[in-house]
Amino acid sequence: MTPLITAYIGLGSNLHQPIRQVQAAIVELKQQRHLQDVQASPIYASKPVGPQDQPDFINAVARVKTRLGPHDLLDLLQDLEQHHGRIRKRHWGERTLDLDLLTYGHAEIRTPRLTVPHPLLFTRSFVLYPFADLDAHFPFNNGLTLNHYLQKVAFDLIPVKKGN
Numbered sequence: 001m002t003p004l005i006t007a008y009i010g011l012g013s014n015l016h017q018p019i020r021q022v023q024a025a026i027v028e029l030k031q032q033r034h035l036q037d038v039q040a041s042p043i044y045a046s047k048p049v050g051p052q053d054q055p056d057f058i059n060a061v062a063r064v065k066t067r068l069g070p071h072d073l074l075d076l077l078q079d080l081e082q083h084h085g086r087i088r089k090r091h092w093g094e095r096t097l098d099l100d101l102l103t104y105g106h107a108e109i110r111t112p113r114l115t116v117p118h119p120l121l122f123t124r125s126f127v128l129y130p131f132a133d134l135d136a137h138f139p140f141n142n143g144l145t146l147n148h149y150l151q152k153v154a155f156d157l158i159p160v161k162k163g164n
Helices: 018-031 070-083 125-135 146-150
Strands: 005-013 035-040 043-046 057-066 098-104 158-161
Touching: 005 018, 005 070, 005 125, 018 035, 018 043, 018 057, 018 070, 018 158, 043 125, 057 125, 070 098, 098 125, 125 146
Parallel strands: none
Antiparallel strands: 005 057, 005 098, 035 057, 043 057, 043 158
């Protein structure tokens, strides 16, 4: 049997009641038969990265355990985005739901569809801080922990709701 892999997923939304979008996505992750032990960080608000003529974002991180391969997990996440009406209008633009596979165990993956760890994970407060709420000592393959990267990024988030 394939072993359970722990993966971390970034969630974000800034359209159509974004708090509800993120909360609904967390519930939907918990309902997926291929995902187990789903835990969610607190929810935060953050300023958009990229175009500033869009609403603030709502962000969280979820930790899941799965036997799915990384590309199958990515497919599941993209299906959930589509279920929420995700439309890609512009790079780093507004969206109803964005689900990013941040880590997949300790794998390093570089394919045309997927890069893990997520290439911008180490520079974005709206990912680092919710991730740290779940596991501040997460060890990366370079020997550094998530806590190391937190020290390099300012906390510029507004807490919105406690995790579950």
